[in-house]
Amino acid sequence: MVLPAGQRASGEWIDDTLRRRAEESGLLSRTPLAGQFPRHRVEVVRAADPVHEVNALFQGRGWTDGLPVMPPTLGRVGAMCASTARAPADVLGEVEPLRGVATVEKVAANAVMAGCAPEHFPVVLAAVEALLDPAFNMRGVQTTDENVAPLVIVSGPLAARLGINAGFGALGPGWRANAAIGRALRLVMLNLGGGWPGAVSLAGLAQPGRYTLCFAERDDTPWPPLRVELGYRPDQSTVTVLRAETAINVTGGLPEVASVMASAASAFTMRYEGRVAVVVAPFVARRLAAEGLSKDDVRRHLYKEARIPVSAWQAWWLRATARDWPAWVLDAEPSGMLPVVKEPADITVVVAGADLAIPQLAYFPSWGFPPCRVTREITPPIDLIG
Amino acid sequence: MLRASAVAEEAGIPSVSLTCEGFIGQAATTATGLGLPGLPVAIVPGHVDVQTVDELRGNVTAVTVDGVIEGLTVAPKDAAELVEPEPGDVVFEGTADEINRFFYENGWSDGLPIVPPTEARVHEFLRFTDYNPDDELGVLLPDKRSATVRTVAINGVMAGCRPEYMPVLVALIEAMADPRYGVEHSGNTPGAETLIVVNGPIIRQLGFNYQQGALRDGFQANTSIGRFWRLYLRNVAGFLPHKTDKGTFGNTWRVVLAENEDALSRIGWTTIAQDQGHVAGGSAVTISRFTGGTVLASVFGSAPEQMIPYLADGIARLVAWEVMFTVGMALGAQRPLLVLSPILAQTLARAGLSKQDVQRRLFEHARIPAWKFERYLGEWTNLAPGRPKLSELVKRGRAAAIFGASDDPERLVPVVARAEDIMIAVSGDPLRTNAYVFAHNGILGFPTTKPIALPAAWRTLIADVAGR
Numbered sequence: 121m122v123l124p125a126g127q128r129a130s131g132e133w134i135d136d137t138l139r140r141r142a143e144e145s146g147l148l149s150r151t152p153l154a155g156q157f158p159r160h161r162v163e164v165v166r167a168a169d170p171v172h173e174v175n176a177l178f179q180g181r182g183w184t185d186g187l188p189v190m191p192p193t194l195g196r197v198g199a200m201c202a203s204t205a206r207a208p209a210d211v212l213g214e215v216e217p218l219r220g221v222a223t224v225e226k227v228a229a230n231a232v233m234a235g236c237a238p239e240h241f242p243v244v245l246a247a248v249e250a251l252l253d254p255a256f257n258m259r260g261v262q263t264t265d266e267n268v269a270p271l272v273i274v275s276g277p278l279a280a281r282l283g284i285n286a287g288f289g290a291l292g293p294g295w296r297a298n299a300a301i302g303r304a305l306r307l308v309m310l311n312l313g314g315g316w317p318g319a320v321s322l323a324g325l326a327q328p329g330r331y332t333l334c335f336a337e338r339d340d341t342p343w344p345p346l347r348v349e350l351g352y353r354p355d356q357s358t359v360t361v362l363r364a365e366t367a368i369n370v371t372g373g374l375p376e377v378a379s380v381m382a383s384a385a386s387a388f389t390m391r392y393e394g395r396v397a398v399v400v401a402p403f404v405a406r407r408l409a410a411e412g413l414s415k416d417d418v419r420r421h422l423y424k425e426a427r428i429p430v431s432a433w434q435a436w437w438l439r440a441t442a443r444d445w446p447a448w449v450l451d452a453e454p455s456g457m458l459p460v461v462k463e464p465a466d467i468t469v470v471v472a473g474a475d476l477a478i479p480q481l482a483y484f485p486s487w488g489f490p491p492c493r494v495t496r497e498i499t500p501p502i503d504l505i506g
Numbered sequence: 507m508l509r510a511s512a513v514a515e516e517a518g519i520p521s522v523s524l525t526c527e528g529f530i531g532q533a534a535t536t537a538t539g540l541g542l543p544g545l546p547v548a549i550v551p552g553h554v555d556v557q558t559v560d561e562l563r564g565n566v567t568a569v570t571v572d573g574v575i576e577g578l579t580v581a582p583k584d585a586a587e588l589v590e591p592e593p594g595d596v597v598f599e600g601t602a603d604e605i606n607r608f609f610y611e612n613g614w615s616d617g618l619p620i621v622p623p624t625e626a627r628v629h630e631f632l633r634f635t636d637y638n639p640d641d642e643l644g645v646l647l648p649d650k651r652s653a654t655v656r657t658v659a660i661n662g663v664m665a666g667c668r669p670e671y672m673p674v675l676v677a678l679i680e681a682m683a684d685p686r687y688g689v690e691h692s693g694n695t696p697g698a699e700t701l702i703v704v705n706g707p708i709i710r711q712l713g714f715n716y717q718q719g720a721l722r723d724g725f726q727a728n729t730s731i732g733r734f735w736r737l738y739l740r741n742v743a744g745f746l747p748h749k750t751d752k753g754t755f756g757n758t759w760r761v762v763l764a765e766n767e768d769a770l771s772r773i774g775w776t777t778i779a780q781d782q783g784h785v786a787g788g789s790a791v792t793i794s795r796f797t798g799g800t801v802l803a804s805v806f807g808s809a810p811e812q813m814i815p816y817l818a819d820g821i822a823r824l825v826a827w828e829v830m831f832t833v834g835m836a837l838g839a840q841r842p843l844l845v846l847s848p849i850l851a852q853t854l855a856r857a858g859l860s861k862q863d864v865q866r867r868l869f870e871h872a873r874i875p876a877w878k879f880e881r882y883l884g885e886w887t888n889l890a891p892g893r894p895k896l897s898e899l900v901k902r903g904r905a906a907a908i909f910g911a912s913d914d915p916e917r918l919v920p921v922v923a924r925a926e927d928i929m930i931a932v933s934g935d936p937l938r939t940n941a942y943v944f945a946h947n948g949i950l951g952f953p954t955t956k957p958i959a960l961p962a963a964w965r966t967l968i969a970d971v972a973g974r
Contacts, residue, residue: 133589164600
């Protein structure tokens with residue numbers, strides 16, 4: 121096995137810190153073997169049922185999300201690394217808050233465990249780079265008592281080639297790429313960043329999106345895709361990450377979405393100048409486009425319509441707790457109605473989901489600072505180039 | 507750079523190290539080895555050598571300046587406590603194939619099969635030294651690990667050495683740990699490789715090849731001890747490619763060069779060890795890092811006047827950018843090595859030349875135009891920034907007078923500072939008129955000699971080995 125655990129640039133393993141934190145928090149029963157492993161690159165596991173043994177060991181050491189993992193054997197990790205031109209020792213950065221060094225190989229070990237196929241790995245690498253951008257604020261995301269998770273949106277021709285689902289059930293189970301890519305990021309955050317629940321990550325309730333939250337954008341829509349809006353060419357593929365609170369499903373149209381946005385669900389979005397996402401079903405996108413609305417029109421509409429009465433805002437728990445609200449919120453106070461984002465561009469609009477005659481949408485509020493929508497280009501996996 | 511910063515930090519002066527992008531990983535590991543894992547670095551994007559002034563200014567303004575400010579205003583973290591196996595721990599049990607895979611995958615091997623360092627084998631090596639297993643021969647950067655006699659034995663076993671090589675291995679690590687050698691530079695980008703020269707009775711006792719094929723693999727003492735050197739740099743000092751070893755190309759480790767002391771004594775020449783100040787009689791190792799070498803084939807002539815120009819041309823040809831160790835980065839630290847086959851040495855000696863006479867004649871002939879010397883330093887490279895003229899460096903006391911005899915760019919100047927800086931060894935096919943020349947890496951691997959201390963029971967031990 122290639123050990124998936126985080127080692128700092130100074131050589132320390134973050135598991136020693138995690139074991140102390142788990143002990144202090146009374147959570148050692150979850151990870152009784154925390155910190156107990158050979159301090160090498162690889163470990164040999166021998167057992168009658170080695171897959172079971174690896175899972176028992178890794179669970180005990182706190183290296184999983186609770187679900188069984190695929191053992192990160194040298195062969196599987198090597199195949200993962202072979203899908204990128206980057207060297208296994210290449211450093212992507214340090215994963216906050218415990219600052220395990222994310223080398224290509226460490227990320228690959230976690231991607232194997234998550235169930236990724238080698239061709240998914242370039243997406244994972246690009247997404248990890250995006251998560252390590254200071255704008256994502258990994259430290260905040262990992263340690264906050266709020267329930268934020270990375271939302272991963274893949275845009276471009278690679279999505280279909282790699283089987284990243286943009287259609288039926290794009291946010292649900294059943295799609296290996298969506299499930300495994302998102303899960304790989306969570307394992308990186310757990311094993312290299314040390315975001316252990318209760319010990320380091322203080323999210324009170326968390327959310328199911330912390331297992332995986334990854335989907336692709338449909339390309340068959342009347343609007344320019346996200347990557348083109350962000351300045352990439354249509355033939356490029358990108359991964360975009362946002363800090364998201366859990367998905368809120370909305371059936372209807374823009375008025376219904378605006379009504380959900382204009383609620384306490386957007387409290388942290390307002391508090392921190394968040395960037396939110398709205399997922400629009402293809403049916404709705406076509407209908408809006410037929411009415412002559414561009415994506416910008418949709419953003420402007422939602423920005424204008426999603427307003428919170430000052431009286432409601434003043435009654436919020438968060439309003440009483442936090443004093444320093446952004447200037448654009450305070451400036452709007454005399455008008456009696458508050459926008460939930462600073463400007464229309466803070467609303468990311470993408471089309472995804474089944475092509476049904478049902479007007480489905482989803483709203484992802486945001487948490488945290490600074491404003492975050494980080495995009496990286498995906499380098500095609502090596503065996504697909506030739 | 508990081509080492510200079512560490513000295514400043516320890517003196518209480520905040521530092522920040524400007525580090526080109528490709529060196530960030532090495533900087534982190536080096537800083538940790540120095541006991542200052544948080545030693546601040548400021549990234550310079552790309553590499554400065556290939557950027558225009560405007561590009562460099564843009565990069566520094568956009569990226570580096572912020573790093574400098576943060577580095578100077580945030581205190582570095584304290585040293586970290588690392589967990590490593592205890593001395594004598596059994597780290598793995600398995601078949602030979604499994605052990606080889608395990609060692610290789612954990613970065614403890616060079617890719618060739620190793621001999622598993624079992625307790626029994628290590629114990630057998632330790633019989634051949636009077637040191638205790640836990641005795642410390644020094645502390646080695648970049649990992650700042652203690653070089654113990656036990657780890658010498660372990661890496662000797664792994665490299666394929668025989669137990670009786672142990673006294674040589676111990677002497678080598680004493681040399682590696684000698685500050686004059688400068689092991690901490692072993693990961694620098696030109697990737698020079700150490701050559702070990704062995705002298706004394708140990709050559710015959712251990713069966714070193716010093717005749718035809720002296721630098722070829724195929725002889726256990728020469729080959730396995732050469733490999734041991736590199737394994738020790740990897741496993742104890744901590745030089746790992748893609749991490750702390752930034753050799754752009756690098757080099758395979760060199761097999762050990764043993765001198766032909768029979769040939770030397772016949773012509774009355776000193777050995778390399780004696781030239782280094784070692785007294786005759788005992789055995790010694792001399793280590794030195796060389797950037798590269800080449801063969802000077804078919805030296806023709808029966809008199810020194812015919813032979814010296816070709817030999818000297820070989821030295822002048824090979825010491826190119828490396829003149830930075832003659833004048834520039836370090837003064838008088840360029841120590842090229844000329845290896846003469848015995849027949850060449852004998853032909854020179856027959857004319858009445860001592861080794862010192864040969865050195866003087868080589869010094870007179872191994873010269874290049876001043877303009878070329880200056881371009882190596884400050885035009886084709888930027889090793890001496892500001893394109894200094896040799897004559898200016900002489901005036902500023904930064905070069906010996908011989909480099910500033912005039913301002914004529916066509917005047918000839920030597921490639922080393924003194925005649926005795928040219929090392930001469932005698933080895934190789936006794937009857938072939940070929941020579942070999944190595945250019946040297948200066949203070950980043952300076953020639954260092956250590957006596958080989960034999961255990962009190964050496965005669966019994968070695969007789970026992972011979973009788974097996």
